Amino acid sequence: MSDATRIPDVYGPGTHTDKTFVPVTQDTERIFRLIASETPGFTQDEALLSKVKFTGEDFPVIPGPIKAVSVAAALHAMAGVLADEILTLRGAEDKSRQITVNTTHAAFWLGTIAAAHIGGEDVVSLTKQGKLKSLIPNWEQGWTDTPLKYRATALYPTANPEVWYSLHGSMDAPPVLRSIGVDPDDAAANTSNEAAAAHIAQHTSRISPEQLEMTNLLNGLCGSICFTPEQWNNSAMGKSLAAHPLINVKPLSPSVQTPPVSFPPLDPSDRRPLAGVRVLELTRVIAGPQISTLLASMGADVIRVNPPHLPDINVLQLTLNAGKRTIALDLRKPADAALLQSLVKEADVFVQGFRLGKMAKYGLAQDDIVAVAAARGRGIVYVSENCYGPDGYYAERPGWQQIADAASGSAYVTGRSLNLPNNEAVLPSLPVSDMTCGLLGAVGTLKALRDRATKGGSYAVHSSLVAVDTYALRPEVGLYPKEIVKECADRFQWAEMRGAHHVLDLLVTVYDGWKRVLGAYLEENSGWFQSFDKSDFGGRRLSLLKPVVAFSDKASTPEWKTPSLPYASHKAEEVRFR
Template sequence: MSDYPTIPNVYGPGSHTDTGFVPVPQDTERIFRIIAKETPGFTQDEKLLSKVKFVGDDFPVIPGPIKAVPIAAALHAMSGVVADEILAIRGAAREDRTVTVNTTQAGFWFATIGMAFVDGEDVVALTRAKKLKPLLPNYEQGWVDTPLKYRGTALYPTKNPETWYSVHGSLNAKPLLKSLGVNPEDPINTPEEAYEHIKKFTTQKSPEELEFNNLYNGFCGSICFTPEAWNNSEMGKALAKHPFVNVKQQAHSVPTPRIAFPPFNPNDKRPLAGVKVVEMTRIIAGPQVGTVLSSYGADVIRINAPHLVDINIMQLTLNAGKRTIAIDLRNPEDRAYVQSLVRDADVFVQGFRQSKLEKYGLGLNELLRMAGERQKGIVYVSENCYGPDGIYAERGGWQQIADTAAGSSYVTGRSLNLPDNECVLPSLPVSDMTTGILGALGAMIGLRDRALHGGSYYSHAALAAVNTYALRPEIGLYPRNIVDECAKRFQWAEMRGAHHVLDLLVTVWDGWKRVFGDVLREDSGWFQTFQNSAFDGKRLSFLKPVVSFDKGDEANPEWRSPSVPYCQEPKEQVQFK
């Protein structure tokens, strides 16, 4: 049991609420020390740990009781510490280098997909004015082009008045809606009407019936568990066996020698300059792994399958510093190309279901065998919903599923004092984004250790692990008076189970604009700007990396090229630099 003082069950069974309030930067320092101590292989050298400095607003800047910002800020700081270690290995040590993380910026970072400007206009305003869509190549295949499809992803009451259920359309809601008895072609005019219509069907089924329907049909979804119920479940117990930052040397693979980092290019002294990364991911969590690595200097080639749905707006930010190509692994020529690319890579990042890539020769064991043959270890990074093993390891899932499974949605709903145990998603894609920095940190630890000890490494980052960790007793939750004070300060609009994460993101943005209007300007110094982009040649700005070193440090994280659309370059023209 933790000796950190908390009050049990304030936000439901298994929740742990702080007895008082500690300013966010100070609390982040405490949580940083906890995660650092618990992470196998992470330095315990006080000289390195003391390089970290947290600054920012004293009070929380996102809704709800969950300490999402301190956890993410701590992980970013850990990536900065590992980056500093890598710089030392590469002959660029600096005793006086600091690793600074602004916790307020870490809060903004959760909204990365909305933290961009195109020719000086923020993307939320552009979206509302219907001016953004024409700028973006369309990969959405109509995933939310009707109100019913849009509300095909939401939290719904069930026949059991005590238990809600997370319904998820998985970017193709029609089959799911049909399985519930809903006609996707019904003439529904508004999202509000759509939610009430679908609710008529979910309230006719028990949570168990909804769960079996999803399992039988292969859909995504989850009962909205309390933290206690999740921790007592077989899934929760399996995940609890793994460290939060989960990276392991693959001792069973063919031994490979130590691999030195390449010599620095005189024009690029960032920690990962020259490191080669293949990224095969979708949506947010997986792409965020590559985006963090590219900010530290890695050469990231992102692979998209044009026949799979992705979300258009994310092209503006989650491809920063990358090159992108189109690949269909069902095509033997494309498959051979990817395998040749991976043979030259240092890191492979994948965000598909467990075992999905094995039939294409891109599973963990296949790449470990390849690494043995080439006598150069590889760092394999996977992200998924439930974790690397356990009964649901191969089950599909998204941020919303992890939020509800592990208890975050239950806790959030209780903090809003809603009736009937109504559950509400955390207001931003917290678990997606945090999973991204988890995976990137694991990759960096693997690269560091490959240089020091040789071998290959496996890093696994799970959406449910992010939620589970945030609800641990030694982390704690914010007291009700702090949650209420935050709501009063930002005047958040209503947040309900019906709301999609995109609805909630806009709600948070509007609150931030009321309080941080001067900061949330393109010229505030918080954003990186590229005068020309692949989006009609327009100026593109997005939030700077969360970690910063000292002013003037040549190793400072930054992106050297703007985001580009998915599948931007012909694969024949793309090789590692």
């Protein structure tokens, strides 16, 4: 779109704001066509693209100017188109099959971890009442059991009054706190979340952003300056990431080329696009698990592996294990490593969410897995997700959603939209980059599986948190005008949002606004949820937000056949692919 349709720098350097507002569904259609046109190997067949229909609210339903919902909805639509192509390959062609994506549903999907019900009560209400802890196994190892630990993950002022910095406790906050001179056991600072945040801010405000950055680099800790979009785009890291397409799928070249792998015949009892596809998942937290949760909704048989010695977030067990079986393996133990390798030999897809170089230590690097696939004569799809991208000198640097939001400029833009002083940065109000990064990985996997079936070989899929953030800030996508952001805020009456707020605080803020204005959608019996009468969470009924993609062909529409399970629900030695 020409520059005449955008106003530069409304939300700071490197931002591009729409001059006029376009209804969300109409704008999402445009963004869908944009991403599709830029994705190598994605269909340009109008007969397939025109199967997609976007529905939903005309006006934005999340805070801020970033079109996160439209980007996510466009990617869901791409997943639907690829699934439709796979169904055709599997003998289930339907030229009249319609692919519907509701953009309001896509917005709720960004808040999936809150959009669930247990025993008739929603997760946010159960959390506020203190009832949720008794229903979910505890894997957190005390990562937020004090205010200082909780507030160690937030955005803070620095000695430069115009620059904010993203600290991240990485589920082990004490080393991060000590690195900036904070005693994790300071009794006065641990009296409340507010006292903890103020105490941390006192320390960071005496340290330059450059010193904070170097401290984290030297100690191997997470962190990022809250860059403007322009600063990120002009950086070496930004340029390295920009050299890759958003949906990053590459054929690999093993020493032995493997032939095309046909999908198994569709079982009349399960006509979902990926029924019979085997996925092995080794991930943590949100982005990586979301990849396989989406694949499971498409019919894949997913075995999720958790390292038993590493913490994970308890509430995620409710929604990000849907349709999966779950085991625990400690790869430091030879027997567990051998068991995992035996599963690799059977898998069609291997999903990993750890730092790229870490997998080689356990014989699970990309080259290792492709060699296994070549030896068995059947290609594999190797899926990686990380913060900064597949290459460049930050590729191995650890990072989380909050780090990506700071690095990309998303947090800077969000703060500017709230009219806060001193360039105070604020996290986008939902785990947007996490959830959309997972979606990106799933879309790439669908494309790679399609290509494996028609061309043969093995494929690498990479999705990155910063990539999805920066795409939503591109001039071709655009940002919402200030008056639209204000209208949205007036409608939902969001509570205060500040840099020191944890992403979970912001999620609750948004969910409360949704309940006030769009509460009928979030009722368990609204038709937007998939329910299981019994679950492993206190034996209670579990209702999950349905997958966003819906087909007119009900038998092929994505859904989960089994409810979410706690981590490590099965004995590892007894689990094999079906």
